[in-house]
Amino acid sequence: MAANFFKPQQKRGVPVQQVQAAELENQPWVEKYRPKTIEDVSAQEHTVAVLRKTLTSTNLPHMLFYGPPGTGKTSTILALARQLFGPDNFRSRVLELNASDERGISIVREKIKNFARQTPRAQAVSSDGKTYPCPPYKIIILDEADSMTQDAQAALRRIMENYARITRFCLVCNYVTRIIEPLASRCSKFRFKPLDPTSTSSRLQHVADAERVPVTPAVLDTLVSASQGDLRRSITYLQSASRLSASTDPPIPITPTDIQEIAGVVPDAVVKNFARVLGVDNRARKKGFDNIREKVREIMREGYSASQLLSQLHDLIILHPTLTARHKSRCAMVFAEADKALCDGADEELWILEVALKVHRACS
Structure with missing residues (x-):
């Protein structure tokens, strides 16, 4: 009775395949289309090429994956682990932790150390009929490792050394500079680029x-x-x-x-119309403080984010084909001041008006 308590409930008379198909259908597409093998990973050719060789040699080093969000860091290591161990051994050989939630030194001393010191069990025959390398070590995946405290990272360093024979670590982070140097030096670094x-x-x-x-x-x-x-x-x-x-x-x-x-971005038509009012397009310039103030009020009534609006206006001006480099540099300084003020909690409408007037003056 207790053994079946945590098993998912199945409706009486409904085939297992139908239940699994319904669960797959209700999955978020991000999980549903997560790469199953490293060959499915998009636009990371160098990393995939190196990891493909580790599949043949099964000699995996400690690894550090870093790069912007959504570029395939976690998906890559999970796909690699599945190809190494297969579905039967995946649960017993792979420990995945999100370091932003479990980032203290107690987690390192208890959960990570206990898993790292366990000797892997002997390879079992896969239930799907396929043969997997199943090397004699486990993998610990620390997602968002840049959120770990300095003490936790320092404690992790010793564990990586002591149990390197039977445990490999993969640190996944957005900012590699937040990983302490002694820890980063023990890992092979893989940079994930933003997707083209x-x-x-x-x-x-x-x-x-x-x-x-x-x-x-x-x-x-x-x-x-x-x-x-x-x-x-x-x-x-x-x-x-x-x-x-x-x-x-x-x-x-x-x-x-x-x-x-x-x-949640501002429509292109709104940004382009705002830019025309500011005089970015010389052919449709509207001079005067009243026109600019009225346009700013109209935009604020629509409820658009000030930082998002200024970010898109910045990109439009910097990439504008007719503005000179001098005009663009003046506008860039204005956006930098506004970004700092908004981060400090300044009034959004006043700073949008401030930017609008300075851009209007810089482009005239």
Whole structure:
């Protein structure tokens, strides 16, 4: 009775395959389309090439994966572990911890040390009929390791040395500078680059085709620009947009505006219109304080984020084809001052007006 207590409940008369299919259908797309093998990882050719060789030699070093969010760091090490150990040995050979939640020295001394010191069990025959390398060591994955305290990282250093024969560590972080040098020096470093637009679009198209969601190239471009190289975020936006589209009868097609609304970014039309009022486009300049103040009030009434608006306006000005380098450098200083003020808690409307007036003066 106790042994079956934690098993998932199955409805009477419903086949197991049907239950599993329903669970898969209800999964978030980020988990559903997480790479199953390292060959499925997008746009990280150098890292995949090195790890592919470790699969043949099974001689895995301690590793440090770092790079921006959503670039495939956690997915890569999980896929590698599955290819090394197979489904039967994965649970007993792999310990995955999120260091942002369990980051104290007590976790290192108790949970991590206890798992690291256990000798791996002998390789079992895989239930799926496939043969896996199953090397004689375990893997401990510390996600968001840059959130660990200095004391916890120092304690981890000794554990990595003592149990290196039977345990390998993989530290996953966004900021490699927050990992203490003695710990980083014991690991092979792998930098994960932000995904290029082509790789992101290709992966999003694959997900859309698998889910039978019609998307246009304009929608894919908007997903790529709104996520800024974060594939996890772009897949989440696509799933939210598909649910919004399917909520009507008949389903309405997904538009770039829908993606921008879901992503919380300011629509391109609003940013371009604001830039024209500020005189960024010399052909449609509107001079005068009253016009600018009225436009700022109109934008604030719409409830847009000040930091998001200034970020998009900054990108538009810096990439503008007709503005000179002098104009752009003046505007960049204005945005830097505004960013510092907003981080310190300044009033959003006043600083948007301040930026608007200074940009107007810089572009005139």
